[in-house]
Amino acid sequence: MLIFGEPYDAGNGAVVITVARRTWPGRSEHPVGIYTVRSDSTTWTPAADSDRIALVGVCTGFVAALIGTLAVLRRPPWPEMTERTMVALAHARIAESRHR
Template sequence: MRLPEALEDLPVDPETTRVFGDPHQTPDGSTVIPVSKVRRRADGRVSARPLGVFVIHGGKSTWVPAVDTTRIALLGEFIGLVAATLATAAMVRRPPWPDVRAVVSRRI
């Protein structure tokens, strides 16, 4: 059984959105607990997205978020595309260079 089929077979309570994974011990004595967000889509499929991990070390717990750098890069590319489109539209409407058209008339 592949992972997508296994996720679809999981019973999902509509009230529950966060799932805490099994704690893992690291060699330095830290305990790491993964946290995911689970949701059921409109077509009935289940999707899970990692949110981050809780790290417990020396009696103190810290939250380490899972940062999706792909989304951040995609947002930057989208902003650049919108800025380039607006600048192009502004230049087509009225170019920034001076009007150098010359009128030539024939007088004899």
Template sequence: MEMRVYGEPYETAKGATIITVARLGGSRFGPRDVAAVPVGVFVIHDGAVTWKPAVDETRIALMAVSIGLASAVLATLAVLRRPPWPDLSRR
């Protein structure tokens, strides 16, 4: 079961109020373990509320590297296993 947890609001030196948000869910270590993952923060400044999401750059970079590796493998296979008909000539 997944839950959202909101942190205690605190005020910055510039007068903005920050409220952190995390997601609690089951861990891979067992059903009784709980893992907290940051989701983002609410920023309240001059009466306006904005949402700033937490971005996981590691996941984005891993996906980019995986896509690059897969495209390199496919390109290598295409070059090594090209069809024979360009080499055929009419006699």
């Protein structure tokens, strides 16, 4: 349910009308935005819901931390390339090139 506030004269030839939303009867209202009415135009400016923006940021951080943790805990799908493995591969390539 949208609730329109009392028109407010901003003094520069504009009238500002606030708009809020009431979700449950008797509960507080949440701002939705404002209408700015001038003699030549009317503009709508939406209100930023800081709670929702913060929730998106927290969820994004949680998902990034979870993916990072899973990447560290799970071994990568490629073989482990240690110095010993690299030397063995080099010797195998040398031996292979001698047989050609």
